Amino acid sequence: MKFINKHRIIKIYLLLILSFFLSEVFFRVAMKFDVLSWPTFRIFLGVNVLALLFSLLISLFNKLFERICVILLSLTVGIYAIVQVASFYYLGVFLSFGTAGQAGAIKEYLGLWLASFKPVYFTVLIGPILVIAYYIFEMIMNRRIKKAQANEKPKKLTKKQQKLVEEENKRDKKIRIIERIVLAIFVLASCGLFYVTLVNKKMQNPLQLEKNTDLFINPDNPNISVNQFGATVFVILDFKTTLLPVNNTTTQNYVNNCLNLNNVSVDYLRTFDDTAWNELNDNTKNKNYRLLNEYFMSRQVTPKNDYTGTFEGKNVIFIMMESVNTLAINEEYFPNLYKIYNEGYAWDNAYSPRNACSTGNNEMSGMVSLYTIYRSCTYNNYKNNKYFESVFNLFNNKGYYTTSYHDYTDAYYYRNTIHPNMGSGKFYDVNKLGIKYNAEYKEWPSDVLLMQKASNIFLNGPQDKPFMAWITTVTSHQPYTVGSEFGDKYIDLYKDTKLPVAVQRYLSKLTEVDKAIGELLKILEENNKLEDTVLVLYADHYPYGIATKQLQKAFSYDLTENYEIDRTPFIIYNPGVTPERHTELTSYMNILPTVANLFNLDYDPRLYMGQDLFSETFNNRLVFADGSWQTDKAFYDATNGKIKYYGSETLSREEIINNNLEVKDMIRMSNLAITSNYFDYLGKGLEKYKVVENSETEQ
Numbered sequence: 041m042k043f044i045n046k047h048r049i050i051k052i053y054l055l056l057i058l059s060f061f062l063s064e065v066f067f068r069v070a071m072k073f074d075v076l077s078w079p080t081f082r083i084f085l086g087v088n089v090l091a092l093l094f095s096l097l098i099s100l101f102n103k104l105f106e107r108i109c110v111i112l113l114s115l116t117v118g119i120y121a122i123v124q125v126a127s128f129y130y131l132g133v134f135l136s137f138g139t140a141g142q143a144g145a146i147k148e149y150l151g152l153w154l155a156s157f158k159p160v161y162f163t164v165l166i167g168p169i170l171v172i173a174y175y176i177f178e179m180i181m182n183r184r185i186k187k188a189q190a191n192e193k194p195k196k197l198t199k200k201q202q203k204l205v206e207e208e209n210k211r212d213k214k215i216r217i218i219e220r221i222v223l224a225i226f227v228l229a230s231c232g233l234f235y236v237t238l239v240n241k242k243m244q245n246p247l248q249l250e251k252n253t254d255l256f257i258n259p260d261n262p263n264i265s266v267n268q269f270g271a272t273v274f275v276i277l278d279f280k281t282t283l284l285p286v287n288n289t290t291t292q293n294y295v296n297n298c299l300n301l302n303n304v305s306v307d308y309l310r311t312f313d314d315t316a317w318n319e320l321n322d323n324t325k326n327k328n329y330r331l332l333n334e335y336f337m338s339r340q341v342t343p344k345n346d347y348t349g350t351f352e353g354k355n356v357i358f359i360m361m362e363s364v365n366t367l368a369i370n371e372e373y374f375p376n377l378y379k380i381y382n383e384g385y386a387w388d389n390a391y392s393p394r395n396a397c398s399t400g401n402n403e404m405s406g407m408v409s410l411y412t413i414y415r416s417c418t419y420n421n422y423k424n425n426k427y428f429e430s431v432f433n434l435f436n437n438k439g440y441y442t443t444s445y446h447d448y449t450d451a452y453y454y455r456n457t458i459h460p461n462m463g464s465g466k467f468y469d470v471n472k473l474g475i476k477y478n479a480e481y482k483e484w485p486s487d488v489l490l491m492q493k494a495s496n497i498f499l500n501g502p503q504d505k506p507f508m509a510w511i512t513t514v515t516s517h518q519p520y521t522v523g524s525e526f527g528d529k530y531i532d533l534y535k536d537t538k539l540p541v542a543v544q545r546y547l548s549k550l551t552e553v554d555k556a557i558g559e560l561l562k563i564l565e566e567n568n569k570l571e572d573t574v575l576v577l578y579a580d581h582y583p584y585g586i587a588t589k590q591l592q593k594a595f596s597y598d599l600t601e602n603y604e605i606d607r608t609p610f611i612i613y614n615p616g617v618t619p620e621r622h623t624e625l626t627s628y629m630n631i632l633p634t635v636a637n638l639f640n641l642d643y644d645p646r647l648y649m650g651q652d653l654f655s656e657t658f659n660n661r662l663v664f665a666d667g668s669w670q671t672d673k674a675f676y677d678a679t680n681g682k683i684k685y686y687g688s689e690t691l692s693r694e695e696i697i698n699n700n701l702e703v704k705d706m707i708r709m710s711n712l713a714i715t716s717n718y719f720d721y722l723g724k725g726l727e728k729y730k731v732v733e734n735s736e737t738e739q
Contacts, residue, residue, distance in 0.1 A: 049099040049219050052110060055171050056091035059114035062167030064270045067121040070160050071128065073267055073680070078244075082237040082252075083270035085230050087117075090272065092227045096220060107175050114168035121164045121271045122157075130156045131584055132394030132605075133665075134262040134274075137282040138416030139396045149481060149585070152519050156587060245681040246693070249667040249700045258286040260711065262415045263666040263679040278415065285715070303656075308344040312644060316729035320722075328716050335709050339646040342633070347654040349640035351614065355573040356440075356639065357498075357560070358431070358510045358631075360403055361553060362517050364579040365608050367594055368550055373533065376558035377609070380575060384613030387622045387653070390578070392608040393664040398581040400453040402628055403512060406578065407431050407462055408719075409632040409648035411710035414665055422714050423454045424461060428723030429648070431632050432463030434641045435508040441465060441501040444510040447475055447490040455512075464510065468497065482524040487515040487556035495563045506572075513556065516549040518585025526552045540590040546583050570615055576635055578628055579608035602675040602684070603664055612638070624653055625662035625670055647719075649706045663703050676700070 064083050068075050098109045127135045130153055237243045238252045250264050259265035259277045266274045314337060321333040361368075371378040395401045400419030401412035408427045412418035427433065432442050444464040449471065450456050459467035470477050470485060473493040477485045490513060498507045515526050520542040527545035529552065534544040557577075564570040582605050583591070592599050599605040610626060612635075629650035636643040637652040645651070651658050662670045667678035674691055676683045676699065683696060691699075713719060 047215075047219065048103075048106070049095050049216065049223065052098050052106060053091055053095035053223065055110055055174060056094055056113065057088055059110075059167035059171045060087035060091055060117055060272060062170070063114075063118045063121050063164050064272065066163040066166060067125060067271055070125045070164065071267075078237060079268045079270075082234065082243070082268065083273070085234040085237065086269060086273040089227055089230045089234065092223050092230065096223055096227075099220075111168070111172055111175065114171045115165075117272050118165045118168045120275060122161050124266065124271050125161050125164070126153065126157050129158075129588075132398075132581075133396050133414075134266055136262055136278050136396065136415035138278075138413065138421065149519060152521055152585060155521065247676075247683065247696055247700070248681040249678045249704055260413070260415060260708075261667055261678070264681075267679055308348075310341045310343060310645065312341065312646075316726050317722075319729040320725040324725075326716075326721075328712055329718060329721055332709060332713055332716070332718050333722075335705070336646050342645040342652055342655045342657055344637065345652070345654050345656060348637050350617070351574045351638045352640040353506060354614070354639070355506045355569060356435070356508050356635070357573060357575050358406070358508075359557075359575065359577045360406060360510075360512045361577060361579045361609075362399070362513045362515065363546075363581060363583040363585070364516060364550065364553065365582045365605075367547065368554065369609055373547065374550060374554040376554045376561065377577075377611075380557070380561075380577070380613040381609060381611050383615070383619050384575075384611050384617060385620050385622065386612075387610045387624060387626050389623055389625045389662075390608055390610035391603070391606045391625075391627045391662055391664075392579045392581050393603065393606050393627060394581060394584070395665040397453075398584075399512075402580045403453075404458075406628045406631050407510075409629055409650040410713060411629070411649055411663075411665075411707045413711045413714065414707075418714060419453055419458060422717070423457045425714065425717045426461050426720040426723070427463070428719055429643065430462045431635070432459075432465075432508070432510070434632075434636055434643055435639075436463055436465070438639070438641055439505055440508040441498070441505040442508045442510075443468065443494075443498050443501070444512075445473065445490065445494040445497075446470070446512040446514065447473065447485040447487065448477065448514045459510075468494065482519050482522055482527075484514045484517050484524075484526065486526070487513040487553050488559050490514075491556045491560040491563065495560060495567075499563070499567055499569065512580075513553060515552045515556070516546070516583070518583060520545045520549075520583065520585050524549075537594075539594055540586075542586045542590055543594050546586060573614070574638075575611070575613040576631065577609065577611045577613070578631060582606055582608060602670065602677075603668065606664070622653065624658060624660055625672070626653055627662055629663070649710055661699070663706070667700075667703055667707060669699060669703055671699075 061084055064087060065075060065080070068080065068083075073079070094109070094113060098106050101109075124134050127133065238256060244252060248264065250261050252268055255261065255265050255268060256277065258281055259269075259274060260281075262274065262278070265277065269277065317333065317337060321330060321337075324330050324333065368374050368377045369381050392398075392402055395412060396415055397417035397419060400417060404410070404412055404419045408430050413421075432444075435442055442463065442465040444455075444459045444467045446455055446468075447470045449469055455467055456469060473490070475485050475489055475493060477483075490511065494509060494511055498509045501507055520527060524545070526549045528548065530548040531544050533551065534547045537544065537547075539547075560575075561570065564573050588599055588605060591605070597604055610631070627650075629648075630653050631650065633643070633645055633648045633650050634653045635641075637654060660672060664670075664678070669676050669678075671691075673687070673689050674683050674685045676696065683691070685691075
């Protein structure tokens with residue numbers, strides 16, 4: 041103990057590095073990340089720098105302060121790591137300061153989230169527990185030493201002995217100074233080695249979506265950032281970037297200009313006069329706007345096809361269904377969803393990738409076909425943005441009467457602001473619809489009532505205009521682990537399934553959603569509007585309030601394989617169409633361009649990151665929120681930088697890298713367009729220079 045007391049700074053450092061690194065190692069084990077890897081070495085260097093810096097600072101204070109600080113720091117790192125593991129497995133994403141605006145909503149299901157914790161998560165606390173155990177041991181030993189010293193008779197020191205003590209104290213002071221200098225050198229050395237791990241090619245995964253140097257500057261992809269830097273360094277980078285935002289805008293257009301239009305009929309080709317756009321770009325000084333102009337103008341235009349104008353002039357109702365997965369396609373339990381799935385256009389390989397603030401962000405992607413910012417509650421954080429190319433404005437330009445509806449308040453998402461800014465003629469929330477609701481988190485209004493109230497508005501709008509309505513449902517929202525009105529209302533129908541009670545409650549809520557679809561079909565038919573109306577249905581996300589192991593019991597395929605848990609229904613229904621089942625890989629990104637083509641709207645395909653699903657040039661590749669992607673040949677896991685093949689056919693390294701580059705460009709350019717409110721600038725700019733062109737032509 042005498043040695044430890046003399047070398048406190050070393051002791052503090054060893055305790056901190058032990059605790060920090062053990063927490064990170066067990067975090068990687070819980071996350072199923074590779075432990076014996078370069079990222080683990082990089083993580084060690086990162087937490088080593090922190091341990092060194094904290095030990096230099098803490099050693100300046102007394103022992104009580106030391107104990108409190110070291111224990112609190114160890115517990116903070118450990119608890120934060122547990123929170124991130126639990127959040128990933130419960131919500132499908134890591135938490136970020138960019139999603140802090142949802143904290144008020146998260147507290148509502150805090151108990152359900154805590155209940156999802158597994159014992160393996162708590163192994164992350166082994167490091168902090170060892171630190172606490174050490175300090176208990178140290179206190180016991182110090183008390184014994186003091187007790188032993190108290191029993192000894194004090195001896196009077198001779199002058200020679202006093203001189204030796206003074207010399208020893210001087211040496212100790214010099215040693216402490218040397219220790220500080222050495223630790224400071226170690227800090228610099230660790231920083232240098234950390235930098236080497238960022239740039240050394242042998243320490244990089246060549247198939248990684250994002251470069252580590254880019255992620256260190258801007259950790260815009262939490263999955264890869266946490267894997268490469270660890271939870272502790274990520275939270276520091278995340279906090280830094282939240283305070284001082286960085287636009288990582290390097291773009292390389294490798295693949296997005298490779299559409300083969302040679303065999304496309306001339307009648308199907310779309311052409312655009314970019315004179316006004318070029319004029320706008322020439323007069324723009326903002327480098328981000330210029331970059332975005334050049335990027336979007338460089339993208340090729342997808343052609344028309346045999347489906348173009350199939351629904352031209354018809355009414356349309358978009359329905360984003362809360363927490364609906366493929367269990368909803370069941371003839372026995374959900375006849376209405378089953379009917380429209382089998383009698384309309386349906387996609388068997390449709391997905392709603394998990395996202396930060398999934399409902400809001402995925403609603404936004406459905407409306408504008410842009411990738412939202414993965415570590416941000418984008419829908420709320422950029423609520424004042426305007427999009428002239430949004431789904432509402434495309435139909436506004438075609439003379440439609442546009443409205444939108446949701447049977448809840450703005451407690452989660454600011455739709456009363458967002459929808460009008462998106463172009464909705466009028467947005468109706470639960471209060472404007474006159475629907476009673478319960479503020480208690482587990483109770484949600486009935487979607488049947490939502491359909492009744494909403495249809496009464498859009499069916500009684502201007503009779504000389506077709507209508508376009510956007511409806512976002514809520515009844516099937518979690519929680520499922522506790523009883524609720526609609527979670528229990530139809531639960532007896534599912535008693536014989538022997539599924540977990542949480543799954544039965546979910547199915548009970550889905551029954552109300554199915555009845556809501558049936559109610560809407562009935563109302564449209566009674567008003568002679570069904571033949572002239574198209575329904576477009578998709579889901580915001582899977583029911584993540586149910587533990588995957590419990591949900592798995594209702595499925596024949598592995599939900600944990602290749603993000604299969606994100607598989608959801610996508611349907612376009614009209615009673616006049618010949619039923620078609622499609623196998624293309626798709627998500628909410630492709631909804632807007634597909635519908636725009638079916639209704640023959642005036643739209644520029646270059647402005648959307650999704651594609652028309654009926655196009656002969658459709659790129660059959662599904663992109664997930666973290667940058668992972670899937671084709672009919674392979675699944676690329678962006679978090680781990682690994683690729684898995686489905687058969688004997690493989691992709692070359694160049695093909696994988698080119699896919700990554702295009703995906704990265706689409707995500708980054710989408711994010712930059714959102715953060716800079718680019719489409720508001722573009723819409724106003726194009727109008728301005730078109731007016732100038734027309735004036736010059738008239739003269």
